[in-house]
Every structure is written in C-alpha cells, then in structure tokens.
Amino acid sequence: MMGDSFEASKKRSDEIRADLSVNPGKYCMLTGDRPTGRLHLGHYFGTIRERVALQNLGVTSRIIIADYQVITDRDTTANIQDNVYNMVIDYLACGIDPEKTIIFTHSQVPALNQLMLPFLSLCTEAELERNPTVKSEQEASGHALTGLLLTYPVHQACDILFCKGNIVPVGKDQLPHIEQTRQIARRFNERYGHVFPEPEGLLTDAVLIPGLDGRKMSKSYGNAISLAATAEETAKLIKKSQTDSERFITFDPDNRPGVSALITTASLCTGRGEQEIAEEIGNGGSGQLKKYVTESVNDFLAPIRERRVELMGDMDYVKDVLREGNRRANEIANQTLEEVREAMGMVY
Structure with a gap:
C-alpha cells in the first residue's frame, strides 16, 4: 500500500515541481521547524535552501516556528525565546525575505490553534495511533507519549490549512502527515462545505546530510x-x-x-x-x-x-520581523476561522 501511494505521491510531486516555475502564483507553501536549538548545515541543505528558492520563484511562503511543538516531548521551555530569535536570524541570514515570506510562531496565533477542535473531531483514535512518524519521534525522545505528540499531525494540519497551504516540502518519511492533513481537509469539506484545499507533499531530493560521525546530522x-x-x-x-x-x-x-x-x-x-x-x-x-x-x-x-x-547587532529589527509575521499570520488565521464557523453554522 505504502509503495503504491509513494509512487503516486512522487509522480504528483514531480508534476508540481515542473509547474512551479511556470505558475508560481498558484501555490502557497507552508513549512517550519521546532525551535529546540540552533539550525545547522543539515537544515540548510535539507530544507532552507529550497525554501529560499521557492520564495524567490514567487511561491507564496509561510514559515512556522513551531514553539508549541517543543513541549510534545520535552518538559521545559528553557531558552525557547533565545532559540526562536536565533531561528529568525538564521532564516534571514540564509536569504528568507520577510517581505515575501511570513515568519510566525504557534503561540502567537490563537485562531490557528482553535482549528484543533473541529479537526480533532474528524480523526479517529486508531488513525492517530497509526501514524508512523509519531511513533518514531516518541521512541527517539524516550519520553512518554503525550496527548500533544499523539495529536501532532492534527496540529500540523492546522498549520498547513489555516493559510490554505497547498504544497508542503517534505522528505519521504513525512508523507503520512500530509496524508492525514489531506484527509482532514477532505472530511471537513464533505461534512460542512468547501473551505480547504487538499495539500500535496513536495518531495525534496532528500540529501541525507551526514553528521561528522557518518550518522544523520542532528x-x-x-x-x-x-x-x-x-x-x-x-x-x-x-x-x-x-x-x-x-x-x-x-x-x-x-x-x-x-x-x-x-x-x-x-x-x-x-x-x-x-x-x-x-x-x-x-x-x-x-x-x-x-x-x-x-x-x-x-x-x-x-x-x-x-x-x-x-x-x-540589530535585535530590534529581528523582533519586528517576527512581530509583523505574527500580525499577518493572525489576519489570515482569523479570516479562515470565520469561514470555518460559517461553514459549521456557528455564527451568533
């Protein structure tokens, strides 16, 4: 099953890639990172270089610094503010342009997180427990499976769908997340009326960047x-x-x-x-x-x-970039939440 669906995903991804340079305006990309430390060469060659290229092609780009996701498998938010600001600095230094790309954080966009409630009603417990990425992340962390980690793919669906993202650059192992997002979008649209696109995974030519010991860089x-x-x-x-x-x-x-x-x-x-x-x-x-x-x-x-x-040397500018990104993300999220309430008949 996975083999067939991988082939199909790969074919679709190749078609999108060919279309991107012709019709960049058709696409809205959502991507992001957890602020658990400094970005490294693996991140640069694995994802950041591609984000910059897509942004410069003219693809609408949104980058989430997933601060709430830090606590999926950690018991502290020590250093989180420092990590977030340094992540903004890394993005800007690598060529992410805040005029073209919105950079924002989970914790500052309430309407995005509000989507968790209707979205959770569209998933069964079995579907949540089947997600292989969640299992492997939990095992890697050695931490008990928290409710937040179990529902992580649903939270990711909120990240992607709040801004009507229709492409998400992913490695092969992230495809189950995209599938779950597509399923949530489809079920919402069928049940309440069409609000969301069904996003596609844009498969990155995952150069697995080896660390200095030959293992994955981490x-x-x-x-x-x-x-x-x-x-x-x-x-x-x-x-x-x-x-x-x-x-x-x-x-x-x-x-x-x-x-x-x-x-x-x-x-x-x-x-x-x-x-x-x-x-x-x-x-x-x-x-x-x-x-x-x-x-x-x-x-x-x-x-x-x-x-x-x-x-x-210009932290005021860095903070402004994030503040402005959060402001713009809130505008988008509030608008989408309005549409969701209307579709669900929750307008009072």
Whole structure:
C-alpha cells in the first residue's frame, strides 16, 4: 500500500515541481521547524535552501516556528525565546525575505490553534495511533507519549490549512502527515462545505546530510555544524571528527562512513562531485581531507555568518520581523476561522 501511494505521491510531486516555475502564483507553501536549538548545515541543505528558492520563484511562503511543538516531548521551555530569535536570524541570514515570506510562531496565533477542535473531531483514535512518524519521534525522545505528540499531525494540519497551504516540502518519511492533513481537509469539506484545499507533499531530493560521525546530522548527536558556529569552532569540530586508519582517501559511505561524511559535506558546499574530491585528496590522508572540508564549509558559510553578525547587532529589527509575521499570520488565521464557523453554522 505504502509503495503504491509513494509512487503516486512522487509522480504528483514531480508534476508540481515542473509547474512551479511556470505558475508560481498558484501555490502557497507552508513549512517550519521546532525551535529546540540552533539550525545547522543539515537544515540548510535539507530544507532552507529550497525554501529560499521557492520564495524567490514567487511561491507564496509561510514559515512556522513551531514553539508549541517543543513541549510534545520535552518538559521545559528553557531558552525557547533565545532559540526562536536565533531561528529568525538564521532564516534571514540564509536569504528568507520577510517581505515575501511570513515568519510566525504557534503561540502567537490563537485562531490557528482553535482549528484543533473541529479537526480533532474528524480523526479517529486508531488513525492517530497509526501514524508512523509519531511513533518514531516518541521512541527517539524516550519520553512518554503525550496527548500533544499523539495529536501532532492534527496540529500540523492546522498549520498547513489555516493559510490554505497547498504544497508542503517534505522528505519521504513525512508523507503520512500530509496524508492525514489531506484527509482532514477532505472530511471537513464533505461534512460542512468547501473551505480547504487538499495539500500535496513536495518531495525534496532528500540529501541525507551526514553528521561528522557518518550518522544523520542532528543536534542531539552533537555531530552538527551549526550555522551560528564561528570558523574556529567549525575547524575544531571537523578536526575532532572520526575517520579511520586507512590513509588513502576513497568515497565509500557503507564501509567508511566517517571519511565519506566529510567528503559529502565538502561536495555540498563546493558543488563538486564526491568521487572527484576523493581522488584529488587520495594519498593526502585524513589530515588533508579535514583541511579541505574546513575550508569548503567556512568559505560557504562566510556570507551567511557575516549577515548573522549584522542581525545579532540589530535585535530590534529581528523582533519586528517576527512581530509583523505574527500580525499577518493572525489576519489570515482569523479570516479562515470565520469561514470555518460559517461553514459549521456557528455564527451568533
């Protein structure tokens, strides 16, 4: 079943991708992140680069900083304000333009969260418990399954549908979330009258960005190069990364994950092929490889970091961007909630 639906999703996604550059105005994209720490290279190549490209194509863009989702599997909101402001800084430094893209947070848009109530009535308990992403996130966190994590896909449906989002850039593993959103939209429209589009997943060519140990790049593994890190911190991290005892450098992700992760990182930052880089370094060994990777990453991140430093020095501007984004998101959410109440006959 999943195989068939993946093929169908992939075909649909390819069609949309072809249409995006021709008719960008037809599309409204919703995407976002949980503010649990600093954004890193994995986020940049995994999602942010694509968001900037779609925004610049002329696609209507909305980015949610999902602050309420931090507490799905954590018992504290310590540092959350700092994380949120730093996320805004990272977005702006990477090229998200607040004139074109609305950046906002869950907690400041009450009408968005209000959609949870009618939406929850459209899902069965079994459907909520079947979502594989929720299960894997719960297992990864080692935390008890909270009601908020169980209903996370419904909350995501609120994020997407409040602004009538019709495309959501996702990796393959996020497709069940999109399916659940489509189902909620469909059921609402059938039951109460047409209000919502049925959004499509825009499959990203998920380059799985390896961390410095060959595992997936992740804040929790401590193997990530943060966009906010200095050139010196980056050099230190790369120097410490695990390679192997074989001197001659080859690109072989299965047998040499550490070495290959470094080559992939350099390849992403320079646009050069992985084999080409490996061959060039060859007998230079891991010392030469680490030096090349450090230079590649630091050259690539230099303009982003420069912009970060400017923004850090102008926090009033950063706060204004978020305040304005929240204001605009509230306008959209209030309008949608009005339509929902009308459709449901709840106008008094």
